Amino acid sequence: MKKLTTTIVMTLALVTGLIFSPSAMAQIGEKKAERKANKDTEDFRYEIECVGNGAMGTYLVKVWSYSKKPTVATEQSKKNAVHGVIFKGFAGGGQGCVAQKALASDPAIEEQKQAFFEDFFRDGGKYMKYVTVSNDGAVGEGDRLKIGKEYKIGVVVSVQKDALRKDLEAAGVIKGLSSGF
């Protein structure tokens, strides 16, 4: 009986140790932060600004994303950049930056094409095709801010807007200039 109790106690200790090991805890924390970051993207909780004239067919933008984990915020910047170009647009500013309107002119399109966008913006989804992080995702000095318990990270991202627009038009998500003619 004593032997059985010892075995049970040891097994429980092992399982608990596995579950609550530092690496497992970190993974759980990361997943939670990713889910929160995805929710923030849906809620437009990010900022997007123009940082210069990109190469032909691209927008060069800086995206500010929020997360408790700096790595999650940096990674989420790609998703936020594409999301911002489709639904939000961005203001102009210095460096000859010109304000650009969102690709989707109809604000209701996000709800109307919910299934499409859920698949498009899933982790590792099609949005990755249109986005490139500048400087290998290195965060510049002054672009890593600690606000309360969160980090606000600014990453410069290039979005291939021409290819993105063409694919969204082909998928019937947004209208092309010659639609209906």
Add this chain to the structure above:
Amino acid sequence: MKKTLLAICSILLITTASFGQAKKPTIMVLPSDVWCNQNGFMIEYDNQGTKVKVPDYKRAFQSSSDLLNVISKINGLMADRGFPLKNAESALKSLESESAENAMLTSKGGASVAESPVDKLKKQAKADIIMQLTWVVNTTGPKKSITFTLQGLDSYTDKQVATAQGTGAPSFSAELPVLLEEAVLSQLDNFNASLQKHFDDMFENGREIVIRIKKFDSWDGDLEKDFGGKELGAVIEDWLKANTVKGRFSTTDMTENMALFEQVRIPLYDAGGNATDARGFCKGLQKYLSAAPYSVTCKLMMKGLGQATIVLGDK
């Protein structure tokens, strides 16, 4: 049963296909009068004592490589968006060669091509929407920047239907063609966004056109002629109310000799499901006025997709 179903499906398919295509407006890029004036591409002539300046597009196209670069860039980008533009320089050349051909053309019997003064007047390079282009080079010390303006002007309603304007970043080293290319790349998306809005509005509320009514002086009637207690002008207004989209039009001018209707919203398709324009729409009015009890003979003239003139009293 199967045959009936097949027939119904075919009719539905044909109807859908014919409703799918509205008449596509043509767009052409032209330099603005301001740009032509600032760069010395104007012709001056004496109009009964008043000196009048008009842009000399042909000389501008032949002399300014910057203009050629900008127009070529815009044409290329618009073609990428699935909306190829009419090239103004080519349109001018076509007009010249057509005039030369007409002058030389004779039939075997010795007859030449008929051309009225109105036909001659109408021989212009034209498009439904003109993309009017202006740029100014700003210089501050060694720095240069470009202020770039692109306006989409409806040739018939005179309304600005699209626009994009802005000043680029000042540069010490960049050359003018590079600054111009940057300006086109950064402004064209905004221009197209406003153009798209104009098209969306057209699909929702109908094409906006202008209708002019005139009368030949040989006709003894006028727009105040009474038909069963209603003046002819009012009869035309009633017809427009019944046939425009949501009854939308404005009577801008109405006298006994002429009427001007602006902001007339016409459906993009006629009752048969075919794409229509100002001429197609006004044919309906012409037919209505020609029939009893009015029995007025009318001449119908058109200008592009958005302007039509009906002259009462003769053909």
